[in-house]
Amino acid sequence: MMSNNKFLLALFLIVTLLLAACTEGTNVEGDSSSSPDSDSNAANSGPLVIGFEADATTLLANHDVNYTTDTLIRNIYDPLIDRDPQTAEFIPVLAEEWKNVDEKTWYLKLKEGIKFQNGADFNANAVKFSIDYILDENNGSFYRSRWANVEEVVVLSDYEVEIHTSVPFPSLIQRIAEDLLIMEPGYVQEVGIEKASSEPVGTGAYTFVDWSRDNYLKLKANEDYWQGKPKIEEVEFRIIPEFSARMSAFMSGEIHLFKNIPVDSVEQFESDEVKQVSSSRINYLALSNLVDGPLKDLKVRQAINYAIDADELLETVLSGNGTRITGPLSKLNADYAETKDYRYDPELAVKLLEEAGFKPEDLSLTLDTPSGRYPMDSHIAQAIASQLQSIGINVEVRVNEWGQHLEKIQKRETGDMYILGWGPAFDAQSTIENLFTKEAPYSSFYEENIEKKIKETNQLFNQDERYAGYAELQQELVEQAAWVPLWQQADLYAVKTSLSFSPRVDEKMNVFEMAWN
The missing domain is CATH 3.10.105.10 (Dipeptide-binding Protein; Domain 3)
Structure with a gap:
């Protein structure tokens, strides 16, 4: 049953979304308006190009506590549990159900029949491996302090795990939802951490193609994705650190989407190109x-x-x-x-x-x-x-x-x-x-x-x-x-009208949720 706190949170999020509004702008560096054919290069026949403010520090899951890293790699890996994009309520992904056995024990039942992008089976061993990676001090995961109270992950069967904690850990489900992405153990062990950090394998909607650090990350649709084939075939996250440069790239049709429109420049966009969420x-x-x-x-x-x-x-x-x-x-x-x-x-x-x-x-x-x-x-x-x-x-x-x-x-x-x-x-x-x-x-x-x-x-x-x-x-x-x-x-997001995209309150950019209009 939903707690009062969670109900109020969900209600507040929905109200906030409905009240979101645009603001006035004053000036902009570079092009002040889009040309009549500015959408010509942003047609839906090629890759989706997202202008992003900074690059990932690694493509390995469960290592870097960093929004930019997390946003990019969540298109490659899946979590066990996620949040609803609008209400922020917990929803199952690779985990089917979960429950609190006692104050120091949590049980998770996993979904069956899911494959990693290299054909390996997703199972309880993958969950244990991914959590153990965080816990192992030798790996230097920046998530470790957030998981310090986890004592052991016990595999009960191919699709069941228990997580034992050293002290009561009532917020473990939050940690699982916000932090944990599932890696393929066999692949990481075979190729090593260094290669897995630059050529990742997950169960996600998009597979790795190419990464040029501080320039771009290119992905393609995982045609065998367990939730269905993605609607967009190819995606490129193009790294453009400066606000003005992202805006110019959007105006010229080089990119379809970017976050954080300069607040003094909102009026330079068509009204149907601007989306806002708190x-x-x-x-x-x-x-x-x-x-x-x-x-x-x-x-x-x-x-x-x-x-x-x-x-x-x-x-x-x-x-x-x-x-x-x-x-x-x-x-x-x-x-x-x-x-x-x-x-x-x-x-x-x-x-x-x-x-x-x-x-x-x-x-x-x-x-x-x-x-x-x-x-x-x-x-x-x-x-x-x-x-x-x-x-x-x-x-x-x-x-x-x-x-x-x-x-x-x-x-x-x-x-x-x-x-x-x-x-x-x-x-x-x-x-x-x-x-x-x-x-x-x-x-x-x-x-x-x-x-x-x-x-x-x-x-x-x-x-x-x-x-x-x-x-x-x-x-x-x-x-x-x-x-x-x-x-x-x-x-504030700039979105080409050719792209169907709804901003999330948690700021994730999951391309699987997007489509061409």
Whole structure:
């Protein structure tokens, strides 16, 4: 039976979709309008070409916690469990059913008769192999911290597995749905990790053709796909990091689809070429206390919160495309709780800095940002720097290529602050555990008592107690000024009219769901 939280989440998602709206634009770099025959190269006779903001770091499943990697490889591999593209409810894929045997045991029944793209059988051994890959410290999977409580995967039969955990793990199904993709054990063992990372084999709707790193990934339809032959024969994910370049490629007919239209350029598109959906992804300014510097001081972090006018940034830089947040979760998250808002108060910011022993002009901070990954990300970073500089703080903005940006975060090599998005996330644990614990790869904040409470809350099977625990954590993280929360992202897609495509709230681009009109 659907819980109240899940019902409300589903209802909210549907309402949000119905209320989605387009915004005005002002100007654009490059071509300001499409030519009369701009669709001529984007006809439905050739490959579908999707302009994508960054490349995958690997094509191996279960290794890299990264939206760009995950989006591309989900066309090659299948999950055991997915989410409905609109309601976010769990739906079966390779798993037929699942149940909680006790607080430390989960049972999954798998679908039969499914083949990998190389003809091997999908079965319980493939599930065990894929999870064991995450758990094996030697593999260096960035998912490992998310699965640390999994003790053992037991094969009960060819199509049944049990997952045993070391502590109660009530959110294991979320982890399976959001993280786990199934690899072909025999293939990986035969060719080795390196080749499997660049020439993957899964059970998915599309098979690998060619990958030119940072240029393109080409796939073709898996004609024997267990859910039916895909409607689109060929697809190319073309890597185009810059907003303006993606837009120019769309206007000239080189690509059919891209995400994150520059918000100041929406009016340059035909109205039926623009689709919008509210994402459950949140964007924030990390204030890292994991690197040495003044942001280890609570009052300095609070001062920065008071010195940044996030409402002005949302209105002026993003043209209102987004929903303001005051805490670590989006309003589409089932565990969302209202939190205190740090109002814009530059005078209080200066006072807090002085109480911490700093004059604003004596502070020199660094701010790392990607460019082209999130809507107007580097522009946001420059605007934040300007707001901080207006009270005397010196800020150096460092613009990173996306892969470099992630690597700097993982290695704790960023400056004092950095721009990042997180999601899509539909439950509190997937955000709070992964961004506010010491060892999680993308964390920017650690406080011993908060981490202890996170671990305790994660183990609560009682939904009311679990919700209350996460609500308290959200309040504490705001009081600790762990971030400057910015907004819940609004996703703007450019879509050629020749393509049937419906944006998902989880941002996945599953080509199997698309078709030519």
